[in-house]
Amino acid sequence: MTEISRDNPLLFFGCGNMGRAMLDGWIAAGIDPAAFIVVDPMAQALPEGVRHFADASMAGSKARIALVAVKPQVFPQISNELTDIVAGDAIVISVMAGVRVETLRSALPGRKIVRLMPNLAASLGKSPLGLFEPDGDAQLRAGIEKCLAPLGTPVWINEEVLMDAVTALAGSGPAFVYRFIDALAKAGESLGLNPAVSATLAKATVDGAVDLAIASDASPEELARRVTSPGGTTAAGLEVLDGGLQQLIDATLKAARDRGVDLSKPIEQ
Ligand SMILES: NC(=O)C1=CN([C@@H]2O[C@H](COP(=O)(O)OP(=O)(O)OC[C@H]3O[C@@H](n4cnc5c(N)ncnc54)[C@H](OP(=O)(O)O)[C@@H]3O)[C@@H](O)[C@H]2O)C=CC1
Ligand SMILES: O=C(O)[C@@H]1CCC=N1
Known part of the structure; x- marks a missing residue:
């Protein structure tokens, strides 16, 4: 069938x-x-x-x-x-x-x-x-x-209840990634890059990073370590990003997951 x-x-x-x-x-x-x-x-x-x-x-x-x-x-x-x-x-x-x-x-x-x-x-x-x-x-x-x-x-x-978590991560997830790409591009612009150049660099950077993460046996954490020279530019950037990214993503997925739970209760929509 x-x-x-x-x-x-x-x-x-x-x-x-x-x-x-x-x-x-x-x-x-x-x-x-x-x-x-x-x-x-x-x-x-x-x-x-x-x-x-x-x-x-x-x-x-x-x-x-x-x-x-x-x-x-x-x-x-x-x-x-x-x-x-x-x-x-x-x-x-x-x-x-x-x-x-x-x-x-x-x-x-x-x-x-x-x-x-x-x-x-x-x-x-x-x-x-x-x-x-x-x-x-x-x-x-x-x-x-x-x-x-x-x-x-x-x-x-x-467990069916976990489908709401899957929805948050894998169903809605592309939108969160697109926001990240846009944020990279806008931040590049704010540093003086031409908007089109910045958008191209942002997409190509994410494209290459994702391909590498999938092709490599190394974890994303290890790959990030390989990018990061001690005392270099990446370390300076990660010091800022690591101060809030995980909390923001936790709250983002939780909000999406909770909305899935709401949608399972038609009368309370
Ligand atoms: N978009 C995404 O990335 C993802 C969406 N989903 C799920 O997929 C489902 C659809 O989402 P999405 O494609 O974004 O929504 P859309 O609104 O783009 O598509 C739904 C389609 O169903 C049509 N429709 C409405 N009523 C009827 C009817 N009586 N008979 C036949 N067709 C009808 C709509 O027409 P009309 O516009 O006229 O109402 C519309 O074309 C949702 O349940 C969502 O949770 C899951 C994973 C990812
Ligand atoms: O936003 C939504 O509700 C749907 C489900 C996952 C992606 N789009």
Whole structure:
């Protein structure tokens, strides 16, 4: 059921920023565009061959595998539409932040529910893929991993409550990194660099540093040590950064995690 094809298409319910990143990742990996059906009133300029319906009632046959990628706040209003277009024994993958398996199960009785927390790098096949399914179903897990393989790296999470932490770190994380890149660029500007030059240097620095961190056996801490000459420029900078960065990131992830917890309680949104 997890082998998507023209005859067993994956239904996207919602295809905005996140859904589209996944669709692009799959298609870039060579999956037939006809293996996807998109239900979304807004989705535009979809890749040729993807079947698109503005409304669930137009989608026709019931999907055996579906990906729910609407906003969590919208889910209570769309769950009836969704129930109507997924088969009774379908696999339903939800990327919605906060929305619990229990909520999904009560809206979609009988379906196999998998929660996934990806990020926008799915379009490049470089997304972390935080996964949770409640039954420890080895066959389902293997099928899901195979299906998602073109999008990034799967990591199964054993306790659902930790999906909110995964969301904060891996789902929201790219936005935090982009802020860091911007902060580097703005700080370079404030030291007199031309804005375009500073932005280019900031992106290239982060790009190279990340590639090195991934390629190297050394930890990020050790790599930072190798950059730092005793009594040199990096040591002077780290003295400032280390005075507040960890606290700031702790508070950032906690705020994002707590919002995920809020989103799991629809009535209190
Ligand atoms: N953006 C990200 O980086 C990440 C997002 N997520 C999760 O992905 C989900 C989607 O987020 P994101 O892509 O950013 O949001 P978007 O608003 O970009 O996408 C949601 C899409 O769903 C559409 N939609 C709304 N109602 C319906 C309906 N009844 N039937 C079909 N489609 C509908 C929206 O259309 P319209 O605009 O008309 O409402 C929109 O195109 C969220 O639950 C979020 O938590 C998870 C990880 C990362
Ligand atoms: O901001 C959000 O709520 C979603 C979930 C993770 C990234 N974007």
